[in-house]
Amino acid sequence: xxxxxxxxxxxxxxxxxxxxxxxxxxxxxxxxxxxxxxxxxxxxxxxxxxxxxxxxxxxxxxxxxxxxxxxxxxxxxxxxxxxxx
Amino acid sequence: xxxxxxxxxxxxxxxxxxxxxxxxxxxxxxxxxxxxxxxxxxxxxxxxxxxxxxxxxxxxxxxxxxxxxxxxxxxxxxxxxxxxxxxxxxxxxxxxxxxxxxxxxxxxxxxxxxxxxxxxxxxxxxxxxxxxxxxxxxxxxxxxxxxxxxxxxxxxxxxxxxxxxxxxxxxxxxxxxxxxxxxxxxxxxxxxxxx
Numbered sequence: 001x002x003x004x005x006x007x008x009x010x011x012x013x014x015x016x017x018x019x020x021x022x023x024x025x026x027x028x029x030x031x032x033x034x035x036x037x038x039x040x041x042x043x044x045x046x047x048x049x050x051x052x053x054x055x056x057x058x059x060x061x062x063x064x065x066x067x068x069x070x071x072x073x074x075x076x077x078x079x080x081x082x083x084x085x
Numbered sequence: 086x087x088x089x090x091x092x093x094x095x096x097x098x099x100x101x102x103x104x105x106x107x108x109x110x111x112x113x114x115x116x117x118x119x120x121x122x123x124x125x126x127x128x129x130x131x132x133x134x135x136x137x138x139x140x141x142x143x144x145x146x147x148x149x150x151x152x153x154x155x156x157x158x159x160x161x162x163x164x165x166x167x168x169x170x171x172x173x174x175x176x177x178x179x180x181x182x183x184x185x186x187x188x189x190x191x192x193x194x195x196x197x198x199x200x201x202x203x204x205x206x207x208x209x210x211x212x213x214x215x216x217x218x219x220x221x222x223x224x225x226x227x228x229x230x231x232x233x234x235x236x237x238x239x240x241x242x243x244x245x246x247x248x249x250x251x252x253x254x255x256x257x258x259x260x261x262x263x264x265x266x267x268x269x270x271x272x273x274x275x276x277x278x279x280x
Contacts, residue, residue: 005250006269007086018246018270027114027121031101032146033093033272036138042092051094066086067093068248068271076097076271083103083143085124 007068014070017077030080038067054078100139102132102273104146109184110156119163122147126167134240134266134273146273147171150204150242152185161195174204174242174268177226189233196234203227203241203264210245214255223258237263246270249277 008014047062055062058078060071105125110118125145132144149160152175164171173195179185192201205214209222230238241264248269249256256267260276267276 005252006247014270015245027105027107027118027125029121029125030104030106031097031143032104032268033097033274034100034102034132034134034138035272035275037096037100038093038272038274040092040096041090042095043090045091045095047091048094048098050098062089062091062094065089067089068087068269072089073270079097079101080103083125083128085120 007066008070011070014073017070017073027084028077028081029083031076031083033067050082051075051079054082099141101143102146103128103143104148104273107147107149107153107156107160108151109153110159112155115159118159122163122167122169126164126169131170132273134275145169148174148202148242148268150174151176151208152179152187154185154187157187157195158191161199165198171199172202172240173199174202175226175230176204176206176208177229178207178221180208189229192233200240201230201234201238202268203230203238203259205244208244209255211243211247211250211253211255214253214258216254219254219258223255224262227259227262227264239263240266240268240273242268248272248274251277 055075058074060075065071103125129143129145132146147164147169149157149171157173160171175192176185203226205222206226214222227238241259246269249267251257260279265276267274
């Protein structure tokens with residue numbers, strides 16, 4: 001668990017993103033971590049292509065990405081959108 | 086900063102929680118919401134925070150926040166028709182009583198099929214919970230959910246989607262009142278036990 005629990009929860013950018021998704025009122029899936037998947041931090045795994053592709057599309061550098069950040073939220077949103085009908 | 090590793094990527098793609106989060110649902114969006122609910126319901130079993138993760142495959146978490154009346158009643162009915170037990174996070178002192186006036190009796194009917202979680206009384210962030218507001222924002226809504234449903238809520242969410250922080254009075258109080266899982270913008274995590 002990180003020592004700083006909510007480093008970017010108060011980010012204005014994040015609030016705007018969440019608000020825009022909410023006001024839209026449409027159903028866009030989002031993928032979330034569980035306690036179990038958060039515990040799977042083995043860095044020797046290959047980056048799944050779907051994640052690498054989504055990150056690339058968003059201009060996110062996976063080597064420099066923090067959990068619980070605005071960019072993590074953007075990436076998780078994009079991965080969720082990939083599961084939409 | 087806790088780094089996002091390739092292991093996190095692999096775990097997230099292997100066994101994601103696929104969440105659909107709703108607040109208001111405009112009448113013009115109902116058809117697409119219905120279609121997405123049907124699609125997502127077919128992706129995997131319902132996410133239950135007390136059940137161990139499946140080795141592979143998504144689990145589905147459908148949540149309706151704030152107790153918006155139209156969305157809550159529509160969502161409860163649509164999810165029930167799909168056999169999908171959803172999560173509802175009502176506010177009891179809503180910022181807009183015209184939008185959110187689900188009665189306790191209606192919540193009772195919803196709770197007979199779905200699950201009710203904690204979301205404060207008046208839409209407080211965890212940082213807004215102080216010794217002056219903790220009764221109103223944490224203790225009272227949890228007691229009210231228990232009175233409505235017959236059970237203490239086990240899952241909660243703060244406005245703003247923050248994760249558990251033991252330095253916050255609201256988090257510590259919610260934990261003491263039985264909240265064991267917290268929905269954040271990124272995760273649904275077990276609340277760590279108090280030491």
